[in-house]
Amino acid sequence: xxxxxxxxxxxxxxxxxxxxxxxxxxxxxxxxxxxxxxxxxxxxxxxxxxxxxxxxxxxxxxxxxxxxxxxxxxxxxxxxxxxxxxxxxxxxxxxxxxxxxxxxxxxxxxxxx
Amino acid sequence: xxxxxxxxxxxxxxxxxxxxxxxxxxxxxxxxxxxxxxxxxxxxxxxxxxxxxxxxxxxxxxxxxxxxxxxxxxxxxxxxxxxxxxxxxxxxxxxxxxxxxxxxxxxxxxxxxxxxxxxxxxxxxxxxxxxxxxxxxxxxxxxxxxxxxxxxxxxxxxxxxxxxxxxxxxxxxxxxxxxxxxxxxxxxxxxxxxxxxxxxxxxxxxxxxxxxxxxxxxxxxxxxxxxxxxxxxxxxxxxxxxxxxxxxxxxxxxxxxxxxxxxxxxxxxxxxxxxxxxxxxxxxxxxxxxxxxxxxxxxxxxxxxxxxxxxxxxxxxxxxxxxxxxxxxxxxxxxxxxxxxxxxxxxxxxxxxxxxxxxxxxxxxxxxxxxxxxxxxxxxxxxxxxxxxxxxxxxxxxxxxxxxxxxxxxxxxxxxxxxxxxxxxxxxxxxxxxxxxxxxxxxxxxxxxxxxxxxxxxxxxxxxxxxxxxxxxxxxxxxxxxxxxxxxxxxxxxxxxxxxxxxxxxxxxxxxxxxxxxxxxxxxxxxxxxxxxxxxxxxxxxxxxxxxx
Numbered sequence: 001x002x003x004x005x006x007x008x009x010x011x012x013x014x015x016x017x018x019x020x021x022x023x024x025x026x027x028x029x030x031x032x033x034x035x036x037x038x039x040x041x042x043x044x045x046x047x048x049x050x051x052x053x054x055x056x057x058x059x060x061x062x063x064x065x066x067x068x069x070x071x072x073x074x075x076x077x078x079x080x081x082x083x084x085x086x087x088x089x090x091x092x093x094x095x096x097x098x099x100x101x102x103x104x105x106x107x108x109x110x111x112x113x
Numbered sequence: 114x115x116x117x118x119x120x121x122x123x124x125x126x127x128x129x130x131x132x133x134x135x136x137x138x139x140x141x142x143x144x145x146x147x148x149x150x151x152x153x154x155x156x157x158x159x160x161x162x163x164x165x166x167x168x169x170x171x172x173x174x175x176x177x178x179x180x181x182x183x184x185x186x187x188x189x190x191x192x193x194x195x196x197x198x199x200x201x202x203x204x205x206x207x208x209x210x211x212x213x214x215x216x217x218x219x220x221x222x223x224x225x226x227x228x229x230x231x232x233x234x235x236x237x238x239x240x241x242x243x244x245x246x247x248x249x250x251x252x253x254x255x256x257x258x259x260x261x262x263x264x265x266x267x268x269x270x271x272x273x274x275x276x277x278x279x280x281x282x283x284x285x286x287x288x289x290x291x292x293x294x295x296x297x298x299x300x301x302x303x304x305x306x307x308x309x310x311x312x313x314x315x316x317x318x319x320x321x322x323x324x325x326x327x328x329x330x331x332x333x334x335x336x337x338x339x340x341x342x343x344x345x346x347x348x349x350x351x352x353x354x355x356x357x358x359x360x361x362x363x364x365x366x367x368x369x370x371x372x373x374x375x376x377x378x379x380x381x382x383x384x385x386x387x388x389x390x391x392x393x394x395x396x397x398x399x400x401x402x403x404x405x406x407x408x409x410x411x412x413x414x415x416x417x418x419x420x421x422x423x424x425x426x427x428x429x430x431x432x433x434x435x436x437x438x439x440x441x442x443x444x445x446x447x448x449x450x451x452x453x454x455x456x457x458x459x460x461x462x463x464x465x466x467x468x469x470x471x472x473x474x475x476x477x478x479x480x481x482x483x484x485x486x487x488x489x490x491x492x493x494x495x496x497x498x499x500x501x502x503x504x505x506x507x508x509x510x511x512x513x514x515x516x517x518x519x520x521x522x523x524x525x526x527x528x529x530x531x532x533x534x535x536x537x538x539x540x541x542x543x544x545x546x547x548x549x550x551x552x553x554x555x556x557x558x559x560x561x562x563x564x565x566x567x568x569x570x571x572x573x574x575x576x577x578x579x580x581x582x583x584x585x586x587x588x589x590x591x592x593x594x595x596x597x598x599x600x601x602x603x604x605x606x607x608x609x610x611x612x613x614x615x616x617x618x619x620x621x622x623x624x625x626x627x628x629x630x631x632x633x634x635x636x637x638x639x640x641x642x643x644x645x646x647x648x649x650x651x652x653x654x655x656x657x658x659x660x661x662x
Contacts, residue, residue, distance in 0.1 A: 008193045008197060009197075015186060015190065015193075019185070022182045026179065026182065026656075030661065033167075033657070033662070037510075042522075043511075043521035043523065043524060044166075044523075044524030044527070045167070049662070053662060057654050057658075061650050061653050061654065064649055065646075068189050068642075068646045069643055069646045069647075077126040077127075077133065077136075078132065081139075081140050082139065082143070084140055085139070085142075085143035085144055085147075086140075086143060088144050088147075089144055089148070089151070092148055092151060093151035097155075
């Protein structure tokens with residue numbers, strides 16, 4: 001934990017650097033979405049653009065979480081708390097996806113599927 | 114008693130209280146926003162209409178992203194300054210953070226305001242028109258005259274506001290109000306409109322009612338009495354009193370019948386003889402008071418009244434309002450009047466056509482818009498030329514695959530939608546209105562500058578009511594994309610306001626605590642900062658998902 005003034009002084013440079021990376025990441029996100037030659041996959045928006053955009057967003061979010069929110073040197077309890085929230089969201093999304101793409105169905109009920 | 118562990122961490126977790134609390138809270142916030150984001154994914158994947166891709170202007174969202182990232186940096190610097198006992202620096206950094214929050218909300222407010230004033234219309238054939246509605250002008254005022262229209266040229270409603278050209282006109286001859294449900298502002302509006310047309314709304318027939326048991330009916334109001342809120346309130350009071358009285362009488366009568374029935378059917382289950390237990394309505398009749406469920410008024414002479422489309426279910430001779438008022442009279446021509454059309458979108462129409470196996474271009478040429486408006490035909494002709502150029506460019510830059518098909522093709526949106534930028538480019542190509550760089554910058558925030566670009570770029574259009582499928586401003590009602598956009602960004606905006614208030618509290622009222630217990634203040638600012646970073650984190654996902662995809 002960056003508690004002592006000396007440690008905090010060191011962290012300030014890291015914060016500035018990460019801030020800069022976040023700015024660059026934002027510009028990169030917009031470039032990837034708007035510049036034609038940076039368009040991955042098919043022309044226009046497709047799943048590869050979504051994957052690329054969300055990957056950049058996840059990297060940026062991770063930097064905010066690990067550096068700004070000090071998750072890189074937090075205590076176990078905090079990891080458990082945050083991870084439980086993340087797991088819950090993944091279950092929410094995952095179980096809903098399972099319900100929508102359920103391989104087991106009654107053909108008579110789901111006519112037309 | 115001093116609360117333990119506000120500064121000193123607990124030995125087991127190694128954390129002070131508020132840190133555990135904030136992470137627990139952030140876990141719940143992850144659930145909240147995660148739920149909304151996953152709802153977005155499912156709604157998008159399962160959408161039965163063309164999903165609006167990249168329809169929001171990117172620049173305000175981009176600036177907001179920079180603002181929030183910057184504020185995330187300054188809030189952590191503010192915390193660092195407190196840890197190093199530099200009060201002045203803390204004030205400066207925290208001040209910048211709160212200011213960034215303010216800038217964020219102002220930009221968001223501008224974005225929302227622009228959206229709420231922008232009109233969308235889906236016609237019955239699924240073609241979509243977007244633009245700005247005109248306002249009702251007084252009779253005799255020429256909308257296309259040379260000078261600027263003045264305030265007095267516009268029709269005003271009873272609130273003194275201009276009326277948008279999206280109203281249903283009825284030549285009302287009779288109005289029947291529901292005594293229970295009549296909506297007072299609408300009655301006031303109808304009275305104002307009738308007065309404007311030199312018409313009077315008067316009671317159609319004498320209204321009499323028995324107001325006391327076993328007494329003769331009394332005259333409540335004579336035929337010809339003018340409609341007023343006071344009269345309706347009086348009638349409502351009499352009706353509600355009568356209804357309450359009658360229902361109490363019936364309840365008591367039923368109770369007596371049950372008592373009798375139970376005596377005569379001793380030992381038998383009550384459901385077996387329940388069908389025989391009925392009140393003697395004939396005996397009760399002399400005791401009942403007159404209920405007045407509705408009151409009829411004549412409009413003399415019949416006047417043209419206008420109603421908002423969402424308030425009326427219109428029909429040829431008898432329309433019904435949402436408060437159950439029946440408006441009898443002829444339904445008049447009630448077109449939607451677009452002052453400026455800034456987008457024509459055939460994507461939905463094409464989607465429906467492709468589902469039926471029809472050729473998209475044929476479907477477009479058979480659409481109401483194409484058949485009835487020359488500017489749409491001209492614009493589409495130009496647009497086809499642009500698509501040919503785009504196809505040629507894509508072929509030149511990316512070539513063909515092994516089957517000889519172009520590797521890249523225009524998207525559905527490029528093929529079948531003309532947005533305001535396309536109309537602008539068309540106007541440029543035809544040598545029409547040029548827009549200054551400043552105006553172009555403003556367009557990123559406020560939408561197309563109609564005054565600078567003019568009627569050569571954006572045309573006016575009237576759409577007959579029969580062609581209107583669904584009309585709405587760009588708000589949650591329009592489609593699920595906007596519903597989620599406003600929900601998520603609105604909720605996020607509330608979080609920004611909440612976070613900013615907490616941080617502002619530390620900024621303006623933290624001095625006392627700083628002098629008495631600076632480490633505790635530093636901890637609280639750290640916690641506030643954690644919440645602020647989470648708000649930034651959510652926006653890091655909101656921006657690409659809603660603005661770029």
